[in-house]
Amino acid sequence: MSFSVKITIALAGNPNAGKTTLFNTLTGGHQSVGNWPGVTVEKKEGFLKYEGHDVHVVDLPGVYSLTAHSPDEVVSRNFIINEAPDVVVDIVDASNLERNLYLSVQILEMGVPSIIVLNMMDVAEKNGHKIDIAALSAEIGADVVPLVASKGQGIDDLMKRVVEAAAKKPAPAFHLNYGEEIETEISRLESVIFDLPGGTEHLPRWYALKLLEQDPDIFAKFDSGVMRKTLKESLDHLDNIFGDKAETLIASARYGFIAGLLRDVLKKPEVESRSTSEKIDRVLVNRILGIPFFLLIMLGTFEFIFTLSRPMTVGINRLFEWLGRLAVGIRPEWLGSLLGRGVLGGVGTLVSFIPPIFLLFIAIAILEDCGYMSRAAFVMDKVMHKIGLHGRSFIPMVLAFGCNISGIMACRTIENPKDRLTTILVTPFMSCGARLTIYVLLAAAFFPGQQGLVVFSLYVLGILVALLAALVLRKRVFAGESSHFVMELPSYRWPTFTGVLVHMWQRGKAFLVKAGTVILGLVVVAWFLSSMPWGVPYASGGSWIGHIGKVVAPLLSPAGFGQWQAAVSLMFGFLAKEVVVGTMGAIFGVSSGNLGQIISSQLGWTPLAAYSFMVFSLLYLPCIASINTIRAEAGGWKWALFTAVYTTVIAWVAATVIFQVGSLFVH
Amino acid sequence: MTTIRLSELENGQKARIVKINLEGDIRRRLSDMGLVNDAEVQLLRVAPLGDPVEIRVKGYELSLRKEVVSEIEVEPVNTRLVKLAAGKTARISSFGGGTELIRRLSDLGLNPGVEVTIVENHYPGAMLITLGGSRLVLSSELAEQVLVREI
Ligand SMILES: Nc1nc2c(ncn2[C@@H]2O[C@H](COP(=O)(O)OP(=O)(O)OP(=O)(O)O)[C@@H](O)[C@H]2O)c(=O)[nH]1
Numbered sequence: 140m141s142f143s144v145k146i147t148i149a150l151a152g153n154p155n156a157g158k159t160t161l162f163n164t165l166t167g168g169h170q171s172v173g174n175w176p177g178v179t180v181e182k183k184e185g186f187l188k189y190e191g192h193d194v195h196v197v198d199l200p201g202v203y204s205l206t207a208h209s210p211d212e213v214v215s216r217n218f219i220i221n222e223a224p225d226v227v228v229d230i231v232d233a234s235n236l237e238r239n240l241y242l243s244v245q246i247l248e249m250g251v252p253s254i255i256v257l258n259m260m261d262v263a264e265k266n267g268h269k270i271d272i273a274a275l276s277a278e279i280g281a282d283v284v285p286l287v288a289s290k291g292q293g294i295d296d297l298m299k300r301v302v303e304a305a306a307k308k309p310a311p312a313f314h315l316n317y318g319e320e321i322e323t324e325i326s327r328l329e330s331v332i333f334d335l336p337g338g339t340e341h342l343p344r345w346y347a348l349k350l351l352e353q354d355p356d357i358f359a360k361f362d363s364g365v366m367r368k369t370l371k372e373s374l375d376h377l378d379n380i381f382g383d384k385a386e387t388l389i390a391s392a393r394y395g396f397i398a399g400l401l402r403d404v405l406k407k408p409e410v411e412s413r414s415t416s417e418k419i420d421r422v423l424v425n426r427i428l429g430i431p432f433f434l435l436i437m438l439g440t441f442e443f444i445f446t447l448s449r450p451m452t453v454g455i456n457r458l459f460e461w462l463g464r465l466a467v468g469i470r471p472e473w474l475g476s477l478l479g480r481g482v483l484g485g486v487g488t489l490v491s492f493i494p495p496i497f498l499l500f501i502a503i504a505i506l507e508d509c510g511y512m513s514r515a516a517f518v519m520d521k522v523m524h525k526i527g528l529h530g531r532s533f534i535p536m537v538l539a540f541g542c543n544i545s546g547i548m549a550c551r552t553i554e555n556p557k558d559r560l561t562t563i564l565v566t567p568f569m570s571c572g573a574r575l576t577i578y579v580l581l582a583a584a585f586f587p588g589q590q591g592l593v594v595f596s597l598y599v600l601g602i603l604v605a606l607l608a609a610l611v612l613r614k615r616v617f618a619g620e621s622s623h624f625v626m627e628l629p630s631y632r633w634p635t636f637t638g639v640l641v642h643m644w645q646r647g648k649a650f651l652v653k654a655g656t657v658i659l660g661l662v663v664v665a666w667f668l669s670s671m672p673w674g675v676p677y678a679s680g681g682s683w684i685g686h687i688g689k690v691v692a693p694l695l696s697p698a699g700f701g702q703w704q705a706a707v708s709l710m711f712g713f714l715a716k717e718v719v720v721g722t723m724g725a726i727f728g729v730s731s732g733n734l735g736q737i738i739s740s741q742l743g744w745t746p747l748a749a750y751s752f753m754v755f756s757l758l759y760l761p762c763i764a765s766i767n768t769i770r771a772e773a774g775g776w777k778w779a780l781f782t783a784v785y786t787t788v789i790a791w792v793a794a795t796v797i798f799q800v801g802s803l804f805v806h
Numbered sequence: 807m808t809t810i811r812l813s814e815l816e817n818g819q820k821a822r823i824v825k826i827n828l829e830g831d832i833r834r835r836l837s838d839m840g841l842v843n844d845a846e847v848q849l850l851r852v853a854p855l856g857d858p859v860e861i862r863v864k865g866y867e868l869s870l871r872k873e874v875v876s877e878i879e880v881e882p883v884n885t886r887l888v889k890l891a892a893g894k895t896a897r898i899s900s901f902g903g904g905t906e907l908i909r910r911l912s913d914l915g916l917n918p919g920v921e922v923t924i925v926e927n928h929y930p931g932a933m934l935i936t937l938g939g940s941r942l943v944l945s946s947e948l949a950e951q952v953l954v955r956e957i
């Protein structure tokens with residue numbers, strides 16, 4: 140007879156060890172995976188059924204130890220310590236055991252039921268590392284399971300052990316001997332903890348160690364007069380004897396233990412060849428060539444996107460033109476107008492941008508999976524340093540190229556609160572996938588043959604404005620020391636075909652869903668406002684939409700696009716940036732030909748005015764979803780409103796300057 | 807600070823002379839060549855059988871007998887990690903910063919005694935180092951706090 144029990148397992152481990160890959164394999168989920176540390180920033184939950192058991196799986200952000208430094212790390216630590224999962228599955232990168240086992244030792248010392256998973260066994264084998272798994276398991280007194288999460292190898296064995304471990308009584312906590320002097324102080328602190336109210340519940344030894352490591356959160360838990368006094372005595376005593384701080388002594392003891400352990404269980408080739416990653420790095424992140432390479436990669440990406448997507452976009456455009464003409468013929472007249480002008484004009488126009496947008500998502504996926512992402516952050520550190528931030532802040536900015544929201548969320552990995560807030564507030568200047576629709580449309584119509592370059596210039600402008608804004612914010616508003624910054628670089632890895640497709644599809648699906656819901660709804664609203672009052676010529680200045688647009692339009696004429704159609708599109712764009720193009724599509728319709736050309740002829744824009752419009756679209760008011768994320772991540776409406784106002788002011792100034800100065804040169 | 811014998815330095819390591827346990831003629835000859843207290847020396851290489859030992863002092867390269875070298879007491883020179891150029895290797899001796907910084911670094915495997923190699927140094931930007939099996943990027947402020955002995 141078998142019982143079904145509910146088992147909660149937590150996936151813990153160093154960043155980039157493959158926790159989310161395992162989580163997705165176990166639960167069939169689609170959480171983001173990427174070859175750089177810090178992909179997962181909040182805990183994610185999923186379920187699976189294994190041999191009749193309900194298993195609740197929790198994926199956690201990566202941590203290097205059980206002391207937390209940034210908001211994402213706090214989540215992991217609190218979960219492991221406070222939520223008492225039935226089994227902690229500790230994912231270890233088998234190709235870098237020494238560093239990874241440092242966390243494992245700390246988890247084992249807590250005495251919670253745990254299983255050590257040696258993931259990336261394929262990489263370890265390729266590097267010629269031979270691991271004696273049985274000996275490792277015996278020496279640390281825990282289950283050790285080899286795994287290749289990305290290929291699903293070893294999952295069954297792991298789940299068997301999980302079920303066993305959940306049923307067993309937990310083994311006694313792993314006891315690492317820190318040497319006589321430290322052990323004496325541990326005992327002293329243990330007895331103090333023992334006497335404190337509520338202090339005896341569990342793990343006095345583990346808490347004593349954390350106190351010696353001066354973990355501020357654990358200290359707060361046991362703060363009392365006696366504790367302060369005893370701890371100070373202990374720390375001073377150790378400092379006197381060893382001339383080193385307690386935290387260094389404890390870390391050294393742990394690493395010493397691991398080194399001894401690895402001498403017994405790990406065989407590495409005598410001479411380790413200089414890794415391929417290092418050879419690539421000497422060129423790609425070179426002191427002088429690093430930034431030029433980064434810009435070249437970006438420019439190459441846009442050329443690639445445009446060359447590949449142009450024929451597809453043209454084809455889709457034709458199809459919608461034709462459908463549009465058919466639809467206008469439908470009776471009753473209002474229905475034909477709604478379908479032909481509103482739906483096909485608005486949403487259809489967006490559909491024609493699927494190829495470039497999906498190609499952009501593919502490019503970002505390759506960037507995330509190959510290992511270049513954190514290198515870009517390293518290369519940019521020199522520049523970021525000048526504005527008072529660190530290279531770390533550049534990762535959210537690059538992610539924001541896909542969608543600003545994922546960029547803003549990624550700021551959680553930034554340790555220093557001032558750095559974090561600054562990065563959150565400037566991330567909206569990074570051009571997202573939705574804004575790409577505007578550039579594709581206008582660049583094709585006004586800058587034929589140079590689309591790649593024009594779009595590249597807008598992305599670079601976005602980066603520059605973000606950096607300038609960060610400079611001012613960091614020096615004026617959030618003045619103060621910038622903190623230190625340390626980040627691990629992963630090995631380069633070939634992106635896998637399925638990996639890239641899955642990534643692309645996750646982002647792409649969100650775009651499609653948005654096009655079918657929010658954007659469709661808005662476009663219908665735009666159509667309605669263009670048709671009302673009933674009887675006016677469609678989308679004329681006399682329609683309701685015309686009246687709305689005319690209120691705002693004069694404000695925009697210094698920037699070169701004072702037409703009410705432009706104003707109204709930008710206003711609607713607040714709800715989602717794709718709606719800018721969608722509204723134009725609804726206003727001008729597609730049945731009469733290429734939307735870009737219509738805009739050019741009907742609005743009488745020069746290429747300069749079109750460029751100015753693109754600059755404004757790039758910089759102004761983030762979409763409502765981004766604003767809401769800023770509110771949540773920056774901690775309040777204050778910053779969300781601030782962002783809304785300052786981005787729009789900067790956008791207006793930038794577009795006006797470009798148009799006015801440009802007009803002096805171009806006639 | 808502990809002193810060691812010049813002969814105990816690792817290849818390429820730099821140190822400052824603290825004491826010379828030699829008298830008379832040989833002592834004078836060493837002084838003439840610039841080997842005096844407080845002078846900075848660098849051990850270049852040791853011949854296969856441990857003799858002679860090549861060192862550099864004040865820009866000159868000298869070859870000395872083992873008996874002489876082992877009578878010279880030196881204090882290895884700590885440099886700041888941030889000062890090292892790409893391609894150099896060094897061993898960590900201690901940290902200049904406070905508790906939180908030390909903990910952060912030891913979490914990532916940077917501990918006294920660990921050997922690191924500098925791959926790129928973008929000063930005043932960050933630097934890229936390798937240690938054990940991993941690659942780390944450290945900001946210059948942080949690398950400023952890490953004291954190392956070059957080897
Ligand atoms: N070769 C190999 N690669 C793997 C394996 N498991 C995961 N990966 C890759 O390792 C990278 C990191 O995987 P993730 O699952 O995102 O790692 P994570 O532990 O969730 O990382 P964070 O969320 O940043 O803490 C991805 O590029 C994966 O494709 C494996 O067993 N072998």
Ligand SMILES: [Mg+2]
Binds near residue numbers: 160201
């Ligand atoms: Mg993850």
